[in-house]
Amino acid sequence: MIITGNNNVLLDKLIDQLNRVFRMKDLGSIHYFLGVQVHHHEDGLFLNQEKYVTDLLITAGMQDCAPMITLLPLKLDKVPGQDKPFSDPSYFRSLAGKLQYLTLTRPDMQFAVNFICQKMHMPSQSNFALLKRILRYVKGTLAMGIGINANTDSTLICNSDSDWAGCKETRWSTGGLCTLLGSNVISWSAKRHDTVSKPSTEAEYRTMSAAASEIVWLQNLLRVMGLQQQRTPLLLCDNLSAVCLAENPMFHKRTKHFDVDFHYVR
Structure with a gap:
């Protein structure tokens, strides 16, 4: 576009309109954003999704259901109706997706x-019965959420765990991790492994490797934000064999295949 002296007035008007469109406004302290309610207190913040949960229970027609104190039964393979397909899979997927957003x-x-x-x-x-059980648990814990405390240090602590061969169909394990910055939980994950782990040590070691990657990523993020770590991050695991394997640099016959991926934790 060629601009001449006659177009200066038009250009000034265009720039003024663009400034009005893209001008940022200070809306004050955040209280509600994308379904997340933010409560301010003198020690920090408290985040929860009480309104989102209430709307979810109404959508599921369970706003008056009886609360449940636990999420899942101890023996998942004992739930009746496992061989009978659910009549409305789209409805099941819709509720499961809404629950997934609640884990924020x-x-x-x-x-x-x-x-x-x-x-x-x-x-x-049986899967739908378990989903309704989770909704009943949510009904009894409407006000629960996650707190962010300002008066804490910046030490990274990551807890990792795995249920060995927990999936009864594929025998794959599920690994979970939870990372804290001081006393604040800042990241968490539960993900099923994509291959079978023969010993329980391998399942725990896989999750430790994923946790180590999470720690390194968070360290880099904090460094970019200007928050340098003063202490070495701590990785916690409840499997002694996996901890010893992370510390031992020797190769063993049963752990050769770990070298490519999982020894990253070292």
């Missing part, structure tokens, strides 16, 4: 929701 402020639900989402392609009546 509910780390306690991560494993259970991950388990339900694994059944979305072909849900059974």
Whole structure:
């Protein structure tokens, strides 16, 4: 575009309009954003999704259901109706997807929701019974959320765990991790492994490797933000064999295949 002296007035008007469109406004302290409610207090913030949960229960027709104190039963393979397909898979997927969004402020639900989402392609009546159980648990914990405390240090601590061969169909394990910055939970995950782990040590070691990657990524993010780590991050695991394997640089016959991927944790 060629601009001459006669077009200066037009150009000034165009720039003025662009400034009006893209001008940022200070809307004050955040209180509600994308379904997440933010409550301010003198020590920091509290995040929850009480309104989102209420709308979800109304959508599911369970606003008056009886609460449940646990997410899943101890023996998932004992739930009746596992061989009978659920009549409305689209309805099941819709509720499971809404529960997945709820895990933004509910780390306690991560494993259970991950388990339900694994059944979305072909849900059974037992899977729907478990989904309703999760909704009943949510009914009894409407006000629960996640707190962010300003008066804490910046030490990274990551907890990792795995259920060995937890999937009864594929025998794949599910690995979970939870990362804290001081006393604040800042990231969490529950993900099923994509291959079978023969020993339980391998399943734990896989999750430790994923946790190590998470720690390194968070370290780099904090460094970019100007928050340099003063202490070495701590990775916690409850499997002694996996911890010893991470510390031992020797190769063993049963752990040769770990070298390409999982020894990253070292």
